[in-house]
Amino acid sequence: MREETVAIGALRLDCGQTLAAAEQCVTIYGTPTADGSNVVLVEHALTGSSRAADWWPGIVGEGALFDPREWCVVGINALGSCYGSTRTSHRITVRDIVRAEMRALHELGFERVELAIGGSLGGMRALQWALDAPERVGAAVVVGAHDHHSAMGIALNSLQREALALDPVRGLRLARKLAMLSYKSEDLFNERHGRRSDRQGRPCFDVEGYLDRQAALFEARMDAASYVALTHAMDSFDVRAGEVFLQLGGTRKPALTFVGITADWLFRPQDVRRAAQRFALRGFDAQYIELRSHHGHDAFLAEPAALRALLEPLISTPVTADIRSSLC
DSSP states (O other): OEEEEEEEEEEEOTTSOEEEEEEEEEEEESOOBTTOTTEEEEEOOTTOOSOHHHHOTTTBSTTSSBOTTTOEEEEEOOTTOSSSSOOOSSOOOHHHHHHHHHHHHHHHTOOOEEEEEEETHHHHHHHHHHHHOTTTEEEEEEESOOSBOOHHHHHHHHHHHHHHHHOTTHHHHHHHHHHHHHHSOHHHHHHHTTTOBOTTOOSSBHHHHHHHHHHHHHHHHOOHHHHHHHHHHHHHOBOOSHHHHHTTTTSOOOEEEEEEETTOSSSOHHHHHHHHHHHHHTTOOEEEEEEOOSSOTTHHHHOHHHHHHHHGGGOOOOOOOSBOTTTO
16 A cells, blocks of 8 residues: 655635645555556545545455455545545535546546546545546446435535534534434334444433444544535535536547445435436446445445445456556
């Protein structure tokens, strides 16, 4: 593993503001081929980091779907996050995040990626890559996300930001609890917790204790300002408009795979399927597949083995000859 902080210079944001000297935290596993045919860009979700092997075991790592002995896996911490990339108080968009990532990969000598993949906010970023740089992306896999953020998703993010505005510490804990409700399913909560008493012996229900534990873990690792910035970025995402496709013109269109999750009510599988259909109507090689899980939205993280089994038939083993050792 190699980790770098990459200076990308001044970055103009969609809001009209400019970051004078932006930086991106990039983590690289493995060695790229000269033609980039084994490079996979793994995009993290809302609160993740560039260290994809840490949060996506089974998908990234030795013996995983993307094994660094064959693949060169690149993770980039999102602009605005608190895990190494430049933070900002300006309103940012998913397109801003991807624009910064493009600059960072250019600085590192990566002019093409075979595959961009991510879940939730990471799926939005993978799809934005396919639209903004079709000549640089072979294909994109969008997991647990679709082509816009829904009214329900925006409403939930708004409530979480309101909690943060009231109190940056207690509000962060409450925001995480609200988010966890949207990431899980009712069936999972009934199975794991039901109406049982807290397993630690505290005077509360077990599901309350679970939420408290998640809030404490989150408080220790996440920054309130970053959470505000990245939830606003999610809310900004909508690539359904015609002008998005007009800019592609006659260029090659990357293949798109949309992965819905059966128990996901934040990004409902029927909405993910409709997104795939919209792109197919626009001339993309777009397909929909489904991860069957009662975990809810979090299934792409909670059940990596099931996700790997679903994706593996679609992922070709890269050619590992002609290694460009100077990069990694």
